[in-house]
Amino acid sequence: MTDRPLRIALPNKGSLAEATTHVLTEAGYRQRTDSKDLVLLDAANQVEFYYLRPRDIAVYVGERTLDLGFTGRDMLLDSAAAAEEVLALGFGGTKFRFAAPGASGWSAADLHGTRIATSYPGLLGAWLAERGIEARLIKLDGAVESAVRLGVADAVADVVETGSTLKRAGLEMFGEPILVSEAILIQPRGVERPAGLDLLLRRLAGVMTARNYKMIDYNVSEARLEAACAITPGIDSPTVSPLARDGWLAVRAMIPAAEAHRLMDELWDVGAEGILVTDIAACRL
Ligand SMILES: Nc1ncnc2c1ncn2[C@@H]1O[C@H](COP(=O)(O)OP(=O)(O)OP(=O)(O)O)[C@@H](O)[C@H]1O
Numbered sequence: 097m098t099d100r101p102l103r104i105a106l107p108n109k110g111s112l113a114e115a116t117t118h119v120l121t122e123a124g125y126r127q128r129t130d131s132k133d134l135v136l137l138d139a140a141n142q143v144e145f146y147y148l149r150p151r152d153i154a155v156y157v158g159e160r161t162l163d164l165g166f167t168g169r170d171m172l173l174d175s176a177a178a179a180e181e182v183l184a185l186g187f188g189g190t191k192f193r194f195a196a197p198g199a200s201g202w203s204a205a206d207l208h209g210t211r212i213a214t215s216y217p218g219l220l221g222a223w224l225a226e227r228g229i230e231a232r233l234i235k236l237d238g239a240v241e242s243a244v245r246l247g248v249a250d251a252v253a254d255v256v257e258t259g260s261t262l263k264r265a266g267l268e269m270f271g272e273p274i275l276v277s278e279a280i281l282i283q284p285r286g287v288e289r290p291a292g293l294d295l296l297l298r299r300l301a302g303v304m305t306a307r308n309y310k311m312i313d314y315n316v317s318e319a320r321l322e323a324a325c326a327i328t329p330g331i332d333s334p335t336v337s338p339l340a341r342d343g344w345l346a347v348r349a350m351i352p353a354a355e356a357h358r359l360m361d362e363l364w365d366v367g368a369e370g371i372l373v374t375d376i377a378a379c380r381l
């Protein structure tokens with residue numbers, strides 16, 4: 097435990113807020129119950145959570161006012177704060193992309209001399225400068241998709257999740273994604289790992305594994321055991337236990353959640369019976 101609580105910044109609103117609170121609750125941390133609370137002390141875990149605007153989180157962490165923060169990779173890069181990514185969290189996935197009307201055949205080089213509207217001028221400016229593309233950036237707070245229709249820009253660079261907002265605005269994406277983003281944990285650059293970080297990382301890894309894996313149980317004859325275990329090798333190795341029924345065994349292993357049904361079908365084909373798949377609530381591997 098630390099002498100003082102670990103100070104962690106969390107998004108107080110927006111796309112990442114709910115999912116961040118959820119992952120921390122699953123990892124055994126207290127979270128605020130009133131969305132107006134600005135700070136919450138989790139005394140049992142010696143952590144103080146500060147609920148801040150998503151855009152400001154990298155700034156606080158970069159200034160070393162806070163030890164850690166949950167934000168988007170795009171927001172970290174846009175801020176140019178002195179902070180670095182510690183862990184990618186596997187939610188809040190988006191792409192940062194160019195779009196314009198009738199632009200499906202364009203490439204980024206076609207942006208030379210144009211006006212590009214964006215809420216991420218730091219990220220976009222650095223990307224364009226690296227490629228020697230000179231364009232005028234029009235900084236907007238949000239609803240960037242309307243900028244072309246309203247005549248303040250020729251193209252936009254914006255966050256895309258499903259793509260439906262761009263489509264509704266009559267814009268087509270073009271070029272390679274400028275950035276593939278997701279929610280990340282950040283810490284100040286050039287500091288030692290704060291005490292308590294390893295425990296947090298272990299817990300978050302446990303939550304992510306529990307989300308991505310399921311447990312499978314089945315019965316199989318001794319003759320088919322090898323074929324079945326090849327289908328479900330588990331993380332290290334499956335657990336095999338004797339059954340009262342002579343010549344039969346019970347097998348238990350972790351499997352990737354996304355492949356559960358395919359693996360159940362394959363087990364069935366090699367003669368496994370009583371195949372059960374269950375969720376994992378938490379784990380440490
Ligand atoms: N569907 C989505 N739309 C926008 N951002 C998303 C989405 N899903 C995940 N994100 C991520 O969430 C972060 C943006 O958060 P948020 O929308 O809260 O910021 P904002 O647009 O600046 O705030 P606001 O919309 O409240 O003005 C980025 O890291 C972005 O990549």
Ligand SMILES: O=P(O)(O)OC[C@H]1O[C@H](OP(=O)(O)OP(=O)(O)O)[C@H](O)[C@@H]1O
Nearest residue numbers: 238239240255256257258259260261262
């Ligand atoms: O690809 P989609 O699934 O349509 O999602 C992406 C859209 O959602 C976000 O807007 P937000 O609701 O945060 O409003 P804002 O543009 O004002 O930030 C983002 O800026 C895009 O406009």
Ligand SMILES: [Mg+2]
Nearest residue numbers: 110111238239
């Ligand atoms: Mg937004």
